[in-house]
Amino acid sequence: MITQDPVEKFLADLASAGPTPGGGSAAAIMGAMGAALVSMVCNVTLGKKGYESVEAEMREVLAEADRLRARLTAMVAEDVAAFDGLMAAYRLPKASEEEKARRSAAIQDWLRRATEVPLACARVCAAVIGLCRRASEKGYLQVISDGGVGVLAAHAALRSAALNVYINAPALKDRAFADSSIAELEKLLGDGAAQSEAVYTLVRNKL
Amino acid sequence: MITQDPVEKFLADLASAGPTPGGGSAAAIMGAMGAALVSMVCNVTLGKKGYESVEAEMREVLAEADRLRARLTAMVAEDVAAFDGLMAAYRLPKASEEEKARRSAAIQDWLRRATEVPLACARVCAAVIGLCRRASEKGYLQVISDGGVGVLAAHAALRSAALNVYINAPALKDRAFADSSIAELEKLLGDGAAQSEAVYTLVRNKL
Numbered sequence: 001m002i003t004q005d006p007v008e009k010f011l012a013d014l015a016s017a018g019p020t021p022g023g024g025s026a027a028a029i030m031g032a033m034g035a036a037l038v039s040m041v042c043n044v045t046l047g048k049k050g051y052e053s054v055e056a057e058m059r060e061v062l063a064e065a066d067r068l069r070a071r072l073t074a075m076v077a078e079d080v081a082a083f084d085g086l087m088a089a090y091r092l093p094k095a096s097e098e099e100k101a102r103r104s105a106a107i108q109d110w111l112r113r114a115t116e117v118p119l120a121c122a123r124v125c126a127a128v129i130g131l132c133r134r135a136s137e138k139g140y141l142q143v144i145s146d147g148g149v150g151v152l153a154a155h156a157a158l159r160s161a162a163l164n165v166y167i168n169a170p171a172l173k174d175r176a177f178a179d180s181s182i183a184e185l186e187k188l189l190g191d192g193a194a195q196s197e198a199v200y201t202l203v204r205n206k207l
Numbered sequence: 208m209i210t211q212d213p214v215e216k217f218l219a220d221l222a223s224a225g226p227t228p229g230g231g232s233a234a235a236i237m238g239a240m241g242a243a244l245v246s247m248v249c250n251v252t253l254g255k256k257g258y259e260s261v262e263a264e265m266r267e268v269l270a271e272a273d274r275l276r277a278r279l280t281a282m283v284a285e286d287v288a289a290f291d292g293l294m295a296a297y298r299l300p301k302a303s304e305e306e307k308a309r310r311s312a313a314i315q316d317w318l319r320r321a322t323e324v325p326l327a328c329a330r331v332c333a334a335v336i337g338l339c340r341r342a343s344e345k346g347y348l349q350v351i352s353d354g355g356v357g358v359l360a361a362h363a364a365l366r367s368a369a370l371n372v373y374i375n376a377p378a379l380k381d382r383a384f385a386d387s388s389i390a391e392l393e394k395l396l397g398d399g400a401a402q403s404e405a406v407y408t409l410v411r412n413k414l
Contacts, residue, residue, distance in 0.1 A: 006213025008280055011239050015246035015276065022247065023356030026240050030360060032218050033233050039222035040229065069222065073215055145374055149230035149367040153237060156363035159407070160356040166414050167352055200366070207373050 019087065024079035024118055027160035028072045031125040034154030035069035037146045038062075038131045041139040054138040061134050068124055068131070072157075075121050079164075082117045086110040086168075111168050112177065118164035119181055125158035126188045133199045141206060148203030155196035162189055226294070231286035231325055234367035235279045238332040241361030242276035244353045245269075245338045248346040261345040268341050275331055275338070279364075282328050286371075289324045293317040293375075318375050319384065325371035326388050332365035333395045340406045348413060355410030362403035369396055 010029075014021055042062035045051050051058070089106035093099045129151055136147035165185050172178040217236075221228055249269035252258050258265070296313035300306045336358055343354035372392050379385040 005280070007217045007236060007283075010214045011243045011276060011280065014240065015243040015250065015273070017247070017250035017253075019251075019350075022350070023244060023353040026244060026353075026356050026360065029214060030237060030240065030363070033221065033237065036218045036221040037230060037233060040224070043222065043224035044226075046224075066222070069218060073212070073218065076214075143226075143229070145370045146230040146233075148370050149233050152363040152367050153233065156237070156359040160359050163352045163355050163410065163414065166411065170414075203370065204373065207370065207377075 020080040020083050021076060022079075022083070023160055024083065024121070024164045025076045027118070027125075027157045027164070028075040028079060028121055030153050030160065031075075031121060031128055031157035032069045032072035034125070034128045034132065034150040034152075034157060035065045035072060037150030037153065038065035038128065038135045039069065041135040041143050041147045041150070044143045045135075045138075045140040048140050051138075051140060057134065057138060061131050065128070065131050065135075068128055071124055072121070072128075075117065075124075078117050079121075082110065082114040086114050107171075108173055111172050112174070114168040115165055115172065115178070115181055118161040118168075119185060121161040122158050122165065122185055122188050125154050125161060126192050128154040129158070129192050129196050129199070133195060133202075136199050136203050136206075144203055144206050148200055151196045151199040151203075155192055158188065158192045227287040227290050228283060229286075229290070230367055231290065231328070231371045232283045234325070234332075234364045234371070235282040235286060235328055237360050237367065238282075238328060238335055238364035239276045239279035241332070241335045241339065241357040241359075241364060242272045242279060244357030244360065245272035245335065245342045246276065248342040248350050248354045248357070251350045252342075252345075252347040255347050258345075258347060264341065264345060268338050272335070272338050272342075275335055278331055279328070279335075282324065282331075285324050286328075289317065289321040293321050314378075315380055318379050319381070321375040322372055322379065322385070322388055325368040325375075326392060328368040329365050329372065329392055329395050332361050332368060333399050335361040336365070336399055336403050336406070340402060340409075343406050343410050343413075351410055351413050355407055358403045358406040358410075362399055365395065365399045 042058045045058045089110045092103035094103050132147050132151035162185055169178045169181055246269055249265045252265045296317045299310040301310050339354050339358035369392055376385045376388055
């Protein structure tokens with residue numbers, strides 16, 4: 001009997017024609033990989049000779065990276081639920097005026113959720129980028145490249161989550177919410193791009 | 208009894224202080240996520256009304272994306288083996304001149320392998336970026352953002368693999384091999400950056 005590797009199973013689900021897991025779930029998992037690599041740098045650094053002075057900070061970064069990783073893996077289910085909810089809302093009957101109104105309200109509720117979920121993912125990925133900076137600045141030199149891979153993963157995840165906000169926000173009738181979501185997202189994207197390139201350069205120069 | 212989600216198990220291994228899986232494995236998995244998203248776009252597009260004229264090309268892109276995904280998941284084991292081999296070589300005895308020579312030769316052999324494996328990963332990720340372009344240009348509009356997430360994953364994977372080449376190539380005594388590896392890598396990085404930004408913009412403008 002052939003046992004399929006668990007990560008290969010996730011990848012096969014991603015590759016299938018089924019709508020979920022899709023790009024939103026992939027974004028959350030990439031962000032979680034970034035957080036996991038921060039944890040690795042911290043775990044390796046703790047107890048290393050010559051790194052006593054950064055121990056307290058590494059413990060703090062580790063606890064936060066572990067927390068954000070758990071948050072991001074939980075977001076896979078939230079992304080799937082938001083997508084499925086929105087698709088179900090679009091399939092609601094629209095024969096009578098009352099049905100049309102109920103369907104339209106349901107679509108708006110789910111569009112809001114399908115905007116909030118990737119925006120929350122983008123926020124967490126931005127926080128992971130900040131942790132990558134601290135881990136790469138102060139972590140054990142021999143594993144510093146893992147901090148570099150972590151920031152690339154977290155930044156790709158942030159931009160991926162952004163695409164899902166851009167898909168859903170335009171159809172929102174609550175323009176104040178849509179506009180404030182896009183404004184927050186663009187701030188996260190701008191800061192995230194600058195900070196992740198700085199971390200990558202820092203790592204590259206330490207190799 | 209609590210069953211840990213399989214992807215969470217991989218992430219927990221990544222986060223641990225154990226040296227493998229590390230950034231090299233994360234790069235291969237991110238590349239495989241990019242390839243899986245290309246496959247998803249193709250799988251969703253096939254059979255859709257209005258997309259009959261791209262069916263042959265989508266089948267071709269799908270077959271290639273499936274093949275590259277399998278290649279990238281296999282690279283996780285290759286990355287771990289190269290890393291472990293190199294670490295074992297560094298631990299070889301170096302008491303006598305003969306031992307020193309044997310150790311030095313083993314280190315060089317494994318450094319070469321630890322350069323070849325991420326360079327091969329970078330090459331495959333560059334090919335995935337090319338497939339993302341084709342899938343995003345011609346695939347079903349409703350899933351085009353998944354092509355965008357795919358290109359972000361594949362590009363982050365390419366840059367991540369590059370970090371591992373940059374770590375190992377400088378210590379190689381075979382400078383001709385080291386220089387040609389770096390030259391090839393920088394070509395892949397330059398082309399990959401330009402092409403992935405073009406695909407991201409293409410997707411962004413279709414949303």
